[in-house]
Amino acid sequence: MKSAVKPSKERMRTARGVSVMLAFLVMIGCQSMPPLEQQERLVESRQLTVLQITPKAVVNVWGKPVYHHSEFTQFFVMPDKTMIPRSRVAVGEAPVGWEAGFEAGEGVFLGYPDQGWLLVFFEDQLVYREELKAEDVHALGKVWQHEERFKTRLDGAPPR
Numbered sequence: 823m824k825s826a827v828k829p830s831k832e833r834m835r836t837a838r839g840v841s842v843m844l845a846f847l848v849m850i851g852c853q854s855m856p857p858l859e860q861q862e863r864l865v866e867s868r869q870l871t872v873l874q875i876t877p878k879a880v881v882n883v884w885g886k887p888v889y890h891h892s893e894f895t896q897f898f899v900m901p902d903k904t905m906i907p908r909s910r911v912a913v914g915e916a917p918v919g920w921e922a923g924f925e926a927g928e929g930v931f932l933g934y935p936d937q938g939w940l941l942v943f944f945e946d947q948l949v950y951r952e953e954l955k956a957e958d959v960h961a962l963g964k965v966w967q968h969e970e971r972f973k974t975r976l977d978g979a980p981p982r
Contacts, residue, residue, distance in 0.1 A: 855874065855876060855947070856874055858876070858878065858879055858882070861874065861875045861876060861879035862879045862882055862883050864879070865879055865880050865882075865883040865884065866883050870939065870941065870948060870951045871948070872904045872947075872948050872949060872950070872951065873903065873904070873947050873948065873949065874947075874948070875947070875948040876943070876946050876947065876948070877930060877932065877941075877943050877946065877948075880932065880941060880948075884934055884937055887932040887933055887934055888933055888934060888935055888936070888959070888960075888963060889931070889932070889933030889935075889959065889960075889962065889963030889966060889967075890930075890931070890932055890933075891930075891931040891933075891963075891966040891970075892928060892929070892930050892931070893928070893929060893931075894926065894927065894928060894929070895907050895908065895909070895926065895927065895928070895929030895942075895944070896908040896924060896925075896926045897924065897925045897926065897929070897944060897949065897950075898911065898916065898917050898920045898923070898924065899920075899923030899924060899925050900917065900919060900920060900923075901919065901921060904949060904950065905925060905942075905944060905949040905950055906920075906950055907929055907931075907942050907950055910942075910950070910952065925944070927944060927945065928944070929942055929943070929944055930942070930943040930944075931943075931966070933959045933960075933962055933963045933966075934959065935956040935957075935959035935960050935963070936956065938953055938954060938955065938956060938959070939951060939952070939953055939954065939959075940952045940954055940959060940962065
């Protein structure tokens, strides 16, 4: 009989642990984006809060970006859940504070030289922002334009 009781207690502990983990994941998943009006106020006040702003809010406030680029991107996931695009880190380096998380998918890059910002979105959320000089944003935009000229249909460029 003792052997039947012990596995039951272990199952209860395991079930409790799983329940706590699921509750935690649900709590994290329930965090939602602020309403569009609040996002726009954040952009207007230049409080570019990561994971709280969509591209639509930025475009509504600052207008169409001077440079727009979209590509499959690898991201370093930081402990605070922000993400740094691989392209913004020196080759062979990792960002300071990075531990081990990676994410990959379609990254949307918006360059606003007049505002002095490079904004990167993943899954319709601002995940990275970098304040740059206007000439640096223009230089980055020119690289994107150059890359676009040489994309093939296999790379996802629309047929000409």
